[in-house]
Structures are given as C-alpha cells and as structure tokens.
Amino acid sequence: MNGEVLDELKEAILSFDSEKASEIAKKAVSQGIDPLKAIEEGVSRALNEIGTKYEKGEIFLIELMMAAEASKSALKIFEPELRKQRKEKKTLGKVLIGTVEGDIHEIGKNIVAALLAVNGFDVIDLGVDVSVDTFISKVKETKPDIIGLSALLTTTLPIQKKIIDKLREEGLQDKVKVIIGGAPTSPEWAEEIGADGYGADAKEAVKIAKKLIRAT
Amino acid sequence: MLLNILSKNEIYNVHLSCLEILEFVGVKVPSVKMLKMLSDAGAEVDLKEQIAKIPSYLVEEMIKKVPHKVALYDREGMKIDVKPKSKEVFFGTVGFATRILDFEKGEYRSLRSEDLARLTLLADALENMDVYMTTGSPSDVPLEIVDRYMWLISLMNTRKHVVNEANHREGALDAIKMASEIVGGFEELKEKPIISILISITSPFRYDKPTFEAFLEAVKADIPVYVNSGPLAGANSPVTLAGTLTLNVTELLSSIVISRLINKRSRILPASWARTMDMREGSAVLGGPEFALLHAAFAQVMDYYNIPCVAGGILSDAKALDVQVGSEKTLTALIPVLGGVNIVHGMGLIASENLASLEQLVIDNEIAGMAKRIRKGIDVNEETLATDLIRKTGLTGGFFKEKHTLMHFKSQLWFPKVFDRRILDAWLSEGAVTIDQKAHKEVEKIISTHKPPEISKETEEKLMEIVKEAEGRSVK
Numbered sequence: 001m002n003g004e005v006l007d008e009l010k011e012a013i014l015s016f017d018s019e020k021a022s023e024i025a026k027k028a029v030s031q032g033i034d035p036l037k038a039i040e041e042g043v044s045r046a047l048n049e050i051g052t053k054y055e056k057g058e059i060f061l062i063e064l065m066m067a068a069e070a071s072k073s074a075l076k077i078f079e080p081e082l083r084k085q086r087k088e089k090k091t092l093g094k095v096l097i098g099t100v101e102g103d104i105h106e107i108g109k110n111i112v113a114a115l116l117a118v119n120g121f122d123v124i125d126l127g128v129d130v131s132v133d134t135f136i137s138k139v140k141e142t143k144p145d146i147i148g149l150s151a152l153l154t155t156t157l158p159i160q161k162k163i164i165d166k167l168r169e170e171g172l173q174d175k176v177k178v179i180i181g182g183a184p185t186s187p188e189w190a191e192e193i194g195a196d197g198y199g200a201d202a203k204e205a206v207k208i209a210k211k212l213i214r215a216t
Numbered sequence: 217m218l219l220n221i222l223s224k225n226e227i228y229n230v231h232l233s234c235l236e237i238l239e240f241v242g243v244k245v246p247s248v249k250m251l252k253m254l255s256d257a258g259a260e261v262d263l264k265e266q267i268a269k270i271p272s273y274l275v276e277e278m279i280k281k282v283p284h285k286v287a288l289y290d291r292e293g294m295k296i297d298v299k300p301k302s303k304e305v306f307f308g309t310v311g312f313a314t315r316i317l318d319f320e321k322g323e324y325r326s327l328r329s330e331d332l333a334r335l336t337l338l339a340d341a342l343e344n345m346d347v348y349m350t351t352g353s354p355s356d357v358p359l360e361i362v363d364r365y366m367w368l369i370s371l372m373n374t375r376k377h378v379v380n381e382a383n384h385r386e387g388a389l390d391a392i393k394m395a396s397e398i399v400g401g402f403e404e405l406k407e408k409p410i411i412s413i414l415i416s417i418t419s420p421f422r423y424d425k426p427t428f429e430a431f432l433e434a435v436k437a438d439i440p441v442y443v444n445s446g447p448l449a450g451a452n453s454p455v456t457l458a459g460t461l462t463l464n465v466t467e468l469l470s471s472i473v474i475s476r477l478i479n480k481r482s483r484i485l486p487a488s489w490a491r492t493m494d495m496r497e498g499s500a501v502l503g504g505p506e507f508a509l510l511h512a513a514f515a516q517v518m519d520y521y522n523i524p525c526v527a528g529g530i531l532s533d534a535k536a537l538d539v540q541v542g543s544e545k546t547l548t549a550l551i552p553v554l555g556g557v558n559i560v561h562g563m564g565l566i567a568s569e570n571l572a573s574l575e576q577l578v579i580d581n582e583i584a585g586m587a588k589r590i591r592k593g594i595d596v597n598e599e600t601l602a603t604d605l606i607r608k609t610g611l612t613g614g615f616f617k618e619k620h621t622l623m624h625f626k627s628q629l630w631f632p633k634v635f636d637r638r639i640l641d642a643w644l645s646e647g648a649v650t651i652d653q654k655a656h657k658e659v660e661k662i663i664s665t666h667k668p669p670e671i672s673k674e675t676e677e678k679l680m681e682i683v684k685e686a687e688g689r690s691v692k
Contacts, residue, residue, distance in 0.1 A: 060625065062625055065616060183639065200640075200641030201638060203642070204645060
C-alpha cells in the first residue's frame, strides 16, 4: 500500500511534474507514511535515477532542473512533518549557494544547485545579487558545510575574493569550504583567492563538493 | 529552408539546352532491342553507331509520367519516401573505398571483408544514416565477384535499405535473388524493396554494354534504380558549371526515357555525382565549393521536373581526420541539402571517396544531423513565437524552468553525440580529448554492443550459395 504511493511519487518526479509530486506527497502524509521513509523511497530514489541519467547524457539540463523542482515541492510537504517528529533527513551535507553581489546571472548557479540536490546535498539557494554581508550572516545562521559562489562577470569576480577574505576575518574559514564557479573563473583564480574548490561545470562542482565533504 | 542557386528562368534555360542536346546529339545505347524501342517511340536511331537522338516531345512526356515519389524500405518495413519538395532530407554512406584508415595503428591499408562488415554494422547503428550504400570493395575476396560479396556483407550487417553497384546483368540478377531470399520472395521484394541497384552512365552520354544490361534487368524487375551521372567538369564535360549541369541532367533524362519504355512502373532515382577536375593535379574534386553548387542546382532542376533526386555530398578530398575534412564535408552536405537534394550520399569516406574511416562515419553522423536540422528551418506559429509566455515572464525573463522549454526543447534543438560543447576547463580536466579520439571511442562502443540483423542459418546458407555459384561461373 505504502509502496504504491511512493512509487507514484517517484514517477511524478521522473516525469518532472511539480504539481503532481506535491499532491502525492500530501496523500502520503494523510496516509500516515513516515516522512523519512517517503523521502528516501520516493524522492531520493527518483533523484538518484535522474542523477545517473544526467551523467550518462540520457536526459537534459532542463529535465534535471524540473526534476529537482518537483522533488522540492514534495520536500516542502514532508519537512514540516519531519520537524513535528523531531527527525532530520539524511543528507550528504549542506550547501549554501548564490550569485555574488552585482551579478544577476542565475542559470549556471541554478544548474549547480539542482545537480547538488539530485546528488543528495541539502541546498540552500540565496538567489542572485547576494551581498557579502548576507553570505556571512547566512553562513553563521545555517552552518553549511560548503558555500558556492557564482560569478559570471569579470567585474564581479573580485567579490568572490571579498567573501573569502571576510570569512577569514570572521574566523569562519575552517568551518566552511568554499567552491567558486562561473565562466570567467579558473583553477588559477581559485588558488589565488584561496578557494577550496573550483567547479568548471556543474558535474565538476558536484565531484568537488563530494570530495570536500569526504575530507572533513 | 531552401536556397535558390538558379532562378526559374535559368532552370528553364538549362532544361531547353538538355532537350536540344538529346535531340541533336543523343545517347549511345548498346542494345539493338532498346534502340528499336526508342525508334518506335519516335527517336532518330543509328543502329550501326548505336546512337539514339531523342525528340523533345518524348522527353517532356516521359518526365511527366515517371513516378514522382520513390519509396525505399528497410528490413523492418520502415519506409523512406523520397519525394521532391519534402522537408525531410536523408543521408547515406557512399562507396566504394578500396582502402581504410586504421585509426589505432595510424595506417592506410587495403580494406578487407571484416572492415566492410564493421563499417556496415556501424552505419546500421547511426541515427542519421538513412540509406546504406556499400562503403567498400574488399581486397580479400575474388575480384571477379567482389560485388556479390559486397551485397552479402551489406545485407548481413544492416537492417537499413542497401544500395550497391551492378556492373553487369548477372550481378544485378544475383543481387535481386539475394534480397528476395531475405524478404521471402521476389514479389515481397517488389512490394517493399529493401535494395536499390546503382548503375553509372559514362560521360558524355554513353552506357557501356554490361552496365546497360544490369540497368535493364533492374528496371524490368521493378527494383529502384539509382542512375548515376558523374561528369568531370573540364575533362569530359564543359568547365563551366552551367555546361556541366546541362550535360549531367541530359544524361539522366535519357535514363528516364529508357526506363519508362522498358517498364511503365520503373522506379528511377537520378543521382548526380558531377565533379570538377583540379586544374593543377588533374584529380577529381569532391570537396570543393563547385561540387556543392552543382548538386544544389541539380536538385533545383529535378524539383522543376517534380522528380526526386540523389546526389553526392558530405564529401571531402582530405586524407586525414583534420580541419579540411570537417570544412569540406559540412559545406558539401549543407549546400546540396539546401538546394533540395532528397538523399545525400557521402558518409564514411574521405580522400575523394577512396578511403573509408569508421571514425569519420561517426563524425559524418553529426554533420548530417546538423544539416537535417537546418533544412527544417524555423517554424513560426503562436506556440513557437511564445508571445504570451514572454509577456508573462516579462523583465525577469526566466525560461529555464518553464514548461514551454520542457515541451519544445527536443524538437527545436539539435543535440550532438560526439561534438564537444562543454566549457574549456571541464574539457581540459577530462583529458582534452579531441574529436577523432572521441569518435574512435564511440566506434568501439557501437561495434562491441550493436547487433547485426537476425538472419536464419538457412537464409545465410542460401545467400552463400548464390555467391558460390557466381564464383563457380566466373572460374569457368
């Protein structure tokens, strides 16, 4: 009985249908299915499949994004239930991600966020044009394992450096790892500003995030 | 989307020149019976010189009567409708290489049966390879009956429609026999032909006797026939492109008249391989801009006749998987497609059709994919204009997570299999693999996993018998 609903949930995510995923999640809750089990057997299973398909080139970016969206809409239903039961869902780690101040490019950042989510990270997306101070205060507030800084303009590259400098000033550099990305960035730039990782593209970013998590 | 290389008036002038040449120069037809048929139909015939001068009214009449659509089938019953003005363009391999570029050894060596089998199997797996022309002529089988082995190996390794050359009557008959064995009989073959027979006219205006006999057998049997005309501009044809186009079309019109007289149901696909001669090297040029122009213009003339057509394209004179090969292949694929050619043959071979390459075949599959996409053009309607969507999203302009994107991206966008589109650092970090290396990996993957069509032991033995019988006859 439970299995059926969770299979439906998985199918909804695999067919990129946010509304349906949310609906079925509500159904699962009303049937009294353990939210942790629902996340693991419904959402995570679907996302694993999506991740593998994307790696193999069987599905496309937009489908990856839509699947991540669908899973988010299901998680929105399950999370209050989890809190009620004082349970926490298992994640690979928490990633805080955003496009830096002065830059409103979001596609690359969104792809990285989606792929991280699909791979089992808990992703907090701060959006675009995120100020240095917001990054710092959010790090303090949410205590992520990793922060991801995206910049698409050569003029906003220095903000990545500013954020890292500020993390040092605040004594946070050992508490959180920094990954940078964006078209004008390079491994050399990452090294120069003292970032812990550089993601050439979304797949690389996920690889590096996993590596950094293992190292901690 | 189509290009007009020629204006309507220019097409008409080419047509008038063709009629004049057929009426006053004529064609050499090495068959008394055929000459008599032509004479009865109104041609002025010289039996001694074997020349038939065909009057305009007869040519014009036959152009109207010839089938305006030719259906080719594959082994799974899939039909390829070859028809003028169709937005669907098809691509095929080309023949008949005697050598192959051995990628791993970096060697140019003679092509063997197992190479032909691999080329055929690979072609079978590639989605933009629609019609398989036997790519190679293997060196390890008896030369007298190499065509039978070419049919055998092709039929054993691809499900797709097979085109191969017949140089004489027996070759054509054996090909028809083999294909009949596979589909379960001659009537079945006629209904859904899985093979076409290619015959070549010798420029200018001559049919040699064995080829002509093969042509007659194929037409009589109702099998689709590719009639190939490949004049060499500057050598056996005028150096001016208009002159070579005229000679090219004239030759093919003669085949239309002849085939109609033999069999009213004849299925003819005029095929142009018109080329130019390099005035420094004396070599035939297949990768140049003139080759591209000639076939686009040829397609325009055939379109004027409302007759489907085939042409060489996606070809190159380069000898390696280099930049020249990519430029020339793209140019000679795209321009004929935009001229309106229905089937473009040239995949898998480089070095002016003399050298086969498995890796190039994979790359050609990409080029063909791009050309097909361009031929489709841009469809403009309410849904594709997306005005409402743009009004809805406004200045925030996020389309990446829109249903509209999810719904349309696959039909709007072409996706490469091996061409690289990652960003620089991602490519560098994965070993900076070049396209030839990547194509090689793809070749290995396909060859090791793709299965040839299923053929019963019994059928296989029957095919072998046909080959062996031909071998027996040739020894005698």
